Amino acid sequence: MEVTKKYINELTYKIVGACIEVHKIVGPGLYEDVYHKCLEREFDLLGLKYRSELQIPLVYKELSIDCKLKCDFLIEDLIVLEIKSADQFHKIHKAQTMNYMNLLKIPKSILVNFNVYNLYHEGTETFVSKDFEKLPS
Numbered sequence: 001m002e003v004t005k006k007y008i009n010e011l012t013y014k015i016v017g018a019c020i021e022v023h024k025i026v027g028p029g030l031y032e033d034v035y036h037k038c039l040e041r042e043f044d045l046l047g048l049k050y051r052s053e054l055q056i057p058l059v060y061k062e063l064s065i066d067c068k069l070k071c072d073f074l075i076e077d078l079i080v081l082e083i084k085s086a087d088q089f090h091k092i093h094k095a096q097t098m099n100y101m102n103l104l105k106i107p108k109s110i111l112v113n114f115n116v117y118n119l120y121h122e123g124t125e126t127f128v129s130k131d132f133e134k135l136p137s
Helices: 005-026 032-046 091-104 130-134
Strands: 050-055 058-060 063-065 070-075 079-084 108-113 124-128
Touching (some): 005 032, 005 079, 005 108, 032 050, 032 070, 091 108, 091 124
Antiparallel strands (some): 108 124
């Protein structure tokens, strides 16, 4: 299978749909760990391949740094999903999500905040890397 922008966008739709399903059932205001466990179940039901709490390698000036960077999910080795349960998105959440995407050399990342009333309109933000722009449509 060829990885295309269309395929990644369809995968994004599935991931956001899974997040909406979890939010619809358990609602806002819970700890991030609750959403994480529910998403693992939802991704299993959807048949999505994912890695949870993936440790991200960091190399600084040719030295591997053991700094325990972890992204919440890496889905299908194509999309980083970072989840929050916060009063709002902060610039640091966006920077963290984009950094994870770039460190892993992944074409897209999604930031989701479950502590909102409407997840689709208030609680999701997506980012694409330079690698995404190079993919065929």
